[in-house]
Structures are given as structure tokens and as C-alpha cells.
Amino acid sequence: MDSKKITRSRAAVALSIATAAVLTGCGVGSSAPAATDDGQPIEVWARAGTDAATTYAALFKDFTAKTGVQVNFQGVPDLDQQLQTRAASKKLPDIVINDSAALGNYTAQGYLKTLDKSSVEGNDKIADSLWDEAKGLDGATYGVPFSRQTMITMIRKDWREKLGLPVPKTQEDLAALAEAFATQDPDGNGQADTYGMTVPGSTERGYLGWWASSYIWQDGGSYLKDEGDGKYSATASSAEAQKGVTWVKQQFCTAGNVQPGALTAATSVASPFFQTGKTGIILTGPYNFSSFDTALGKDTYEVIEAPKGSVDNTVLAEGENIYVTASNGKPEQTKQVINYLVSTDGQKAGMTAGKQPIVRVPVNADVDAAAVYNDPRWGVVQDALKNSSKAFPSAINFVPVKQAVAESLNKIVSDCGSDNIASGLKDLDTAINDELTKQNAKS
Template identity: 45%
Template sequence: MSKQLRKPKGGRQLGAIAAVLAVAAVTATGCSSGGSGQQQDESQPLEVWIRQDAGSPSAESAEALTKAFTRETGVEAKLVAVGVTDFETKLQQRTAQKDLPDIVINDTGQLGNLVTQGLVREVDREGVAGGAALADRAWEAAQGHDGKYYGVPFNSQAFALLIRKDWRAEVGAGIPESWDELTDLAVKFTEDDPDGNGRDDTAGMVIPGTTTRGYLTWWFSTMLWSEGGDFVKKQGDGYVPAIDEPASVGAVEKLQAMFCDSKVVQPGASTADSSTTHTVFESGKGGIYLTGPYMLPRFDGSLGKDKYEVVAPPPGAAGRTVLAEGENVYLMAGSANEKGQQRFAEFAASPAGQKIGLGVDNGGVIVRLPVNTEVDGAAERDDPRWETFQQVYNESGRNAPALPNWSTVRQISAEGLNGVVSDCARDVSEAMGDLADEFDAELEKQGAKGR
């Protein structure tokens, strides 16, 4: 089994992980979403996992949250900060050992994986103390394909543009009001020497274009939806591909043009992940970065708060629609302290838990935008830039589709999109037709194909 648990190579990493989990979950004690049957003992301590690097400011905030929970409730809890890059691998290992942690704080995009493999318990939304104060959009991201809830919202986010304010002044440009104007600004940042060093060493647009973890799909979602396109669309009781429809093809053509015609993206964009793109922006090599609010503390320190501005993504042909994401508190199956699990989730989502997660004191942001509507994150931070992200989330945010396993579709999508930005001769319409066929097969496999 240990050989199977090694991180698979190639673009289908998440799909391979899911396959391993499927095998492992069958043998895991009590791993079913309907409850564990495990003998309960409310004195049992909770093991809490979060996807953060040990020793980081974010891990410190998570540790503070866990300790505050124990002080408040008397329930002992131990935090385990599991590294960002090997989180899924370590969860596989614990699944195979039939020893899941009690709590996992993880991406909303992983919900389908966890539910499909039976690793999480169902959550009664009405039975969550304080649940009525949590934003409906955040609850939607905790909802599975079957309409049931499998997590308690903890953290939400939407994406906005970070634009070099000093560069924009240098080239004499205004705030872009469409995706075409955004591309025009990117051209100026690429060609007009906005940093004034006399060298051709700046890129207008910073894009994480790698297929790893579906990054290119993650970045492109906002552009695609705003232009009226989609990956899949509802039909009957399921979904059908929409990536080959005219609006979608048009959006992908604009994406390809950024790489191939105007050439406004940073060198190596098609293989860059977020760790690379963060560095490109903060080092003064890129001028426009669509990313989340969690980057503000880092860029304030590395680049300087006065050097860049936070701007809502522009509307496209269909208006403004921005990818909304976040994290849930997942109540893992097989726990000997299910009441403790729920109490932890309730505390994490409470005003007290949310304020700790804001990381105001140490910059360790594990709550980007509060899911609890009684908490004003921008006011707590005394920083109006966070309000821009909150408004984007409230007014234009859209969650990924509630497929049984969206992460697999996201991965397939990223590979298809990467193909057209890496090969400028590739016909986009033909490529999206091929991608639609792959979507169709995957939807059928997941039992989510519309009829």
C-alpha cells in the first residue's frame, strides 16, 4: 500500500489521489458520511489538521484558535499544521491507517473528494449553533452534489486585481473597465517601461498557468464567467459540458491571445504555480495580478503598500462574476468525539473564532473574509482594501459547480486550457470541443451527467 500512496506524477495528480482514497476508504474503520458507529467519549481530545506550514504566522493563528476553543469549551484539542504541498498525501496515509484526524480545515474545492470517499460526516445545517449568522454563499460551498451539507463554513474569499499603482500613473492609464481594457493596460505595462529602468523586463499580466492543482482553471474562471462562458451547465438533474459553446470559446481565445499575440504574460507562465507568481509580482517584474486577499500582508512587506492598489475585476460581456472559494471545517468520519467535533466547528465559525482567524495581530490570515455576517473584517483590520474583496464576494462571487468531484474536472480543464496557451497554433474551437468530450466522459463517470 505504501507504494500506492506515493504522490503520482503527471497532470492527473488529483485524480490519482482520489483513486487511492477510494481504495483506502473502503478499508477505513467507520468511514461513511452517515456517521461512524464509533463508541463515543466526550473526554477524547480532538486532532485538528489545517493546510498550513508549521511555524508560519498562519499556523500560529490556527494554534491560537485551537487553544481558545479549549479554554472556551474545556474540550482538549491539538493542532497539526500539515504542509501545503503534501496535505493530500498525508491524509491518504492516515486513511490507509484507519486513523483519520477528527477535524480537517481544508479547501471548499476538496469537498467532493472527501464526500465521494466517505471521509466526512454529514452536517445538519439547522443544528449548527450560530449557523443562521453564516453567509448563504459560504454555506453553498459546504454543500455536496446531493444537496446535503458536509462541512461548516470557516473562511471565504473572492479575487481582485492587484495593480501596480505607480506603473499605471507612469503610463497614464485609468482603471480598466473591461477585460479588453485590462489587456490594453497589460500591454502598456509590458511595452512602455513602466519601472523606468530602460530595460525590457516587465510583464503586464501575472498568471499561474500550470496544470498543477488546476491552477490555470482557477485563474481563468473569473474571466470565463464574466465573458458569459462556463465549464459545465445545469441540465435536468445533472450537468453537461459548456466549454465548447461560443461564449466559452471566445473567452479562451482571449486567454490564448494574452500568451500568443499581445504576449503580456510573464515568462514561463504556462508552468508557473502561485509560489512563482507571488515572487514575480513582489519583485517588480509583473504589474497586474488576479489573486486573493491573503496576499496583502506579504506584498505590503515585500513590495510596499503604496506601490499597488486593489481593484475589482472588470465586468465582461455578461457582467462581473468572480470565483468565490474558501475553507470548511470538515467533521471527519470515525471520530470518538462527535460532539466535540461539532463544538469546534461552531466555535471556529463564531464571531470569537473568526476574529482570531483574521490574524490582525500577527498577519497569520486563516480567515480571509469572515463567513460570519456579524464580523466586519475590513473594520477589524482597519483597512478598506479588504472591503473591496468583501464587496466582490458579496455582489459578484460564484462558487464552483457542486459536482461530485469538481477537483477532477478542474484538473482536466487546466490541462485542456494549458494546451492552447502552450501551443499558439492550436485551434481553440477544436481544442474546446475535445475538452468538452473529456468533460462529458467525466460527468458520466461521476454520475452527474444531465439528461
């Protein structure tokens, strides 16, 4: 691995350790003073841009009208950076709503209080599997599930039908469709200006590891294995993972199957290729429905069940949890906020109160996404989440693992003339095991 990248990784670990030490004064350590109520409205932060923040504001307006509890809500796009700033002052916001995958990082830095699942009204409406994702390495619960989603495959239906090709059922079908989109002028403009797949192949924020995970899982591979008791081991060099990475590399090394510049493209750079009619396939989240409907037209593209690999059609599941921070001194208001957010009213408000849903697939079993949205595409998302999805481990800090994966895969797929898959994945195993050792999570 590149020495500069190793240095950056070590610096990030050092920062995490330093922040954890600072937060010992927030009530995490046994000798720390108890958090107290400052008399101000309960402060809630979420990673949210303008549209999502508007939905949160409408949701909390409804909450305050129902309960009388005042909420100081802030949508914070650079959430983790701002949390570190607040941690230095030993005063975090009272509640943070963020990715379920952030749990391991937050517990490692001492940001969170443990939670009693039984104290949440309607906790039995939330699947046990989701509660399990909210547990730390010590087995304690550190978050309350709030929203979930899966990656889904979207295809330009008009292009596919113009070329007389079927809906892809397998990875091989998907690759063939991508090649057809790149070579058979599906938009009919007489120019060679279309491509197969939109791919965020950048190492930035681990994007390539994030995107590739579904395809690797579909061939039975994985980046690491949960050995139980809070311990994990790297499995990136397994025969199954090698098979999945072989398919991924073939897409990069087949002219036109991915968009130009894919190896350096983050999602913000990659997604517009699909949205502007340059690519015909994208694996992404349902949060893009609104923008794609506006740009392309709802009937122009289709949402399909993920094509199968050699084993199954597993896709990446993600979502958001509600976290109670170590400096929270408002237990009664906190309980009311949590109970509302996971209630039927709160979940529906999170889906419909603004331009952009902040609850994609509800965690409350009494709420049906396809019915609330009146959109059968959400049924595809719900079915995938229930029947064929997998989440990254949340108990550990998965961020550096995902980063190591992205860097290794980027190196592998960028060298089309080299048979480097086995050796590259063996090196990745070493990097993952080193990170697990740092986190005291290596089996």
C-alpha cells in the same frame, strides 16, 4: 488528451475508490462500528503553512481558555496525502479544515459525516448560499462554512500613473494596460525587463484552469452546468466560453503581456514576478496582501474591482469549510469547536490572532472584514464576494475536472499559430463529460 495524463487520471480515480473502501470501517457504511471517544484531546487538522499554523494555535488557545476543551492542532501542508495515510489506518483526525472545493472528493472517499445545520449555533448568521456549497450530491450537509474570499485584481498603481493610464474597467482595458507595462518602461530603468500580467499557466494542480475561470465567466462561459438533482453537463465549447478563451489566449500570444515561462509556472513561481517588480498586474487572493505590502509597499499597488468582460465582472470565490470525519467519536467537543469557529469571537480571532489570517472574509454576517482589518481593500473583497463571485462546484470531485481544463487550455494557448480554440474546447467537453460519468454525476 495525452495518454500518460489519462493514465494518471485513472490512477487517481482508482486510489479514491480504494480509499473509500478502506474508510467503510470508519463508520460510513451502515454495518461499520460506531466511532468512539478515545479519551484524547480533539484532533484538528488544517492545510496550513508556518504562519497560518501559528494563527490556528493562537485561536485554539483562546478556545481552550473559554471552554476548557483541549485541542491537538496540526498544520499539514500536504493535507490530502496525509489524510490518505491516516485513512489506511481507519483513524482520521476528528476535524479537518480545508478548501470548500474538497467536499466532493472527501465525500467520494468516505471521509466525512453528515452534519445537522440546525445544531450549529448562529447558523442563521451564515448565508444560505454558503450552506448550499456545503452540500453533497445527495443533498446532505457535509461541512460548515468557516472562511471565504474572492480573486481580486491588483495593479502597480505607480506604474499606471507614471504612464498616465486610467484604472482598467474592461478586459480590453486590462489587456491594453498589460501591453503598456511590457513596452513603455514603467519602472523607468531604461531596460525592457517588465511584463504585463502574472499568470500561473501550469497544468500542475490545474492552475491554468483556476486562473482562467474568472475571465471565462466574465464572458458568460463556463466549464460545466449544474442540471439539478446532483447532475452536471459540460459546457466548455459554448460560444461564450470560446470568447473568454480567445481573450485568455491573446494574452499569452501578445509578447510581454504575461511573464516569461508562464505556461509552466505554478503560483509559487508566478507570484514573485509581481512581488519583485517584474509584472504590473496580478489576479490573486487577498492572502497576498501582507507579503506584497512588505515587498512593494502598501501604497505602491492598488486593489480594484475586477474589469468587466462582455457580460459582467464575475470572479472566482473560494474558502474553507469545517469537516467532521467519519472516525470522529467526540460529538460534544466537536460541537463546541464548530460553534466557536463560526462565532463572532472565533471569526475575529481567525482574522487577527497571528501573522496570517486564516479567516479572510468572515462567514458570520455580524463580522465586517474591512472594519476588523481597518483596511478598505477588504471592502473590495467583501463586495466582490457578495455581488460578483462564483465558486467551483463542491458537490462533485472537481479536482480532475480542473486538471482536464488546465491541460486543455495549456495546449490551446501554447499554439499561437493555430486556430484551435473550438476544437480544443470540444475535446475538453468530452473529457469533462467522461469524468462526470465516472462520478455518476453526468446528466
